[in-house]
Amino acid sequence: MTTDLSALHRRHFLAGGTVAAFGLAGPASAQAPAAGSGEPAKALPSYVAWKDADAFVVHSNQTLETKRDRIGSGIVTPTDRLFIRNNVNPPSDAIVADRDAWRVEIAGVTQPRTLTLGELKRMGLTSVATVLQCSGNGRKYMQDSLQPGQKISGTPWTVGAAGCVIWTGVPLRAVVDALGGPVQGAKFVTGTGGEDLPAGLKPKDVMVERSVPLSTLDTVLLAWELNGEPIPLAHGGPLRMIVPGFSGVNNVKYVKAVALTEQETEAKIQATSYRMHGVGEKGAPGQPSIWEQPVRSWITAPLGAGASGSTVVTGVAFGGMNAVARVEVSADGGKTWVEAPLVGPDLGRYAWRLFALRMDLPAGSHLLASRATDAMGNVQPEDTPPNGGGYSYNGWRGPAVPFEAA
């Protein structure tokens, strides 16, 4: 099962500048290529000072990536290890001082109204487990595969801009029905975030307002709890719009308005950002929006180096809108595959599953990879062609990880 690194994989590692770490780091210090091996940890920004500092690569004040070796095997990602990605700085924490007083305007219904969070809590309750994942998670693998002269901007996330968490709130459907149902012609659910917008810029250029298809009406939640606690400000409390199966940006934080609309919002973050287009091209409204997440998986252990012999290879797999049907694992960089058992609780179609495969790994270099298939038969490709925004990477090749067995 010993294997050479493939040429493609070697390129990733050399491009990442972390080749020195390969084969030398022990399990405790093993990181994903972009996870900052060898770099001193940056301090956490003050608004997330309550998080576990050791669990993160701090790319910037608004982008914190969970280290690959801290994703763990507990299925539900502890909130203090959940990644952070903000498009605009979070508002003042004054908005979580009296949570039940938070107001959200509901429009595009027969009887539009502004409701407080306290009122929402009296209208219904449900709970859902979802993979919350930045649309650009895995962007680094695209950035590393570009031709000379090409460029993809954005945070070089590897696998850690994702977590599986439990949200509790009111079904949007219950709210809409209580207000007389959708207006005629509604085609989108449009949520508006409560960010304080920077002065001197056009609001449309910076506001966080996203539209998703009306087909989500029966799955969207207006959520006030994350993992059994009031949602922290850093994760969108007091109220967040959760669109199960859709990538992170669609889950609008501090949501202050929800409207059923005929058109998508004209906010830049919808109109031209988070669109699927070629490298070097500009985003435009006609292009596909970054909505549903594709099937994806990655290995979480072992990483780096360890003993040869019996080894439990673990990881996470999810299907976006669909449940995971199966996962295969390779220890030779994708030449041969073995089906890996899905283990532990199944938290529903929008959650990730844990997989765990016991393998006998002889001494030598191994390249561990995982490949998931969702319930619709979609299989992870070997690689995902780069796109201009570096969105929706779901290849199995990028997150393949070396393991040196001694």
Place this chain on the structure above:
Amino acid sequence: MTTDLSALHRRHFLAGGTVAAFGLAGPASAQAPAAGSGEPAKALPSYVAWKDADAFVVHSNQTLETKRDRIGSGIVTPTDRLFIRNNVNPPSDAIVADRDAWRVEIAGVTQPRTLTLGELKRMGLTSVATVLQCSGNGRKYMQDSLQPGQKISGTPWTVGAAGCVIWTGVPLRAVVDALGGPVQGAKFVTGTGGEDLPAGLKPKDVMVERSVPLSTLDTVLLAWELNGEPIPLAHGGPLRMIVPGFSGVNNVKYVKAVALTEQETEAKIQATSYRMHGVGEKGAPGQPSIWEQPVRSWITAPLGAGASGSTVVTGVAFGGMNAVARVEVSADGGKTWVEAPLVGPDLGRYAWRLFALRMDLPAGSHLLASRATDAMGNVQPEDTPPNGGGYSYNGWRGPAVPFEAA
């Protein structure tokens, strides 16, 4: 839907000495009857100083009950709000300084061996969500219904000696198979805790050693993670034997030996404690052991007092060894019942389910109750006859909770 409190329920409240709180406390301060309303909070013992002090009623250093209004609606109980019940003081935290070095002796197999936790981690991995519940949870309801002269000793738990959590570890079956399988004649799985035993007492009188039927061999876990983190010392880390569906005492903490045995252990905690017998009688080996948990449920909100009108009544329900099939809710102390939807992720047969029912509650006094039915058709009884140890209460009457709608 306005109702008088039933005579039985009134007796509970008067006996609990908390009748003054009824109808006066707002939702924020509303507690279960035994949850210490009006009493100043006791400080947390130092070994659990990391827990959320506001979430507990501290009965003693070894018995901390989660307040009913802090059970929440997140399905998975956050570890910092999970109840504590120890039979013996926890060992020194030196045992969690080097977790992988922890040793557990495996006996009653063809090739008995002592394994380190580090070795266990290379043998397999799975995960399970279980309701962890003290065998005496609900004992207060039995204590309150005794005849003059009768007595049941033990912590007066109401509903808060329980939580639903996720364990990760190796299946005991994988360990046993790797060591050649069970010896002939084995009938029990016997786990021994790593407590430091008090000097001057016979070890058999104080040791925590429990035997469960060998039929659990395919579900028992040797777990090192709780809710995605290494198990805290206070909850049995570095290694705990988890017996899904079985009451708390069977889930041996700091497990240092697991043996497949022909006989049950003769330790007092097995031989004469945790046995089902009449009030005033002594425990003895021939009586049923407190093993599988019966079907149970309780309301978690609303509690105390609040506005009339649309109200979401929530709670938790579990079936011990069986999944929950349905839950009914009553707002009139059990005269009429309405089926309540089960909401949110289903974490498997050993976990609890969340239920949530929107009701219109007119101004006045209501007595909220829930009644669960498991997949085998077992229904919660109205009350559970008292037994000598105050174990396995599962009536719907005891945890019925008043709600004053204004």
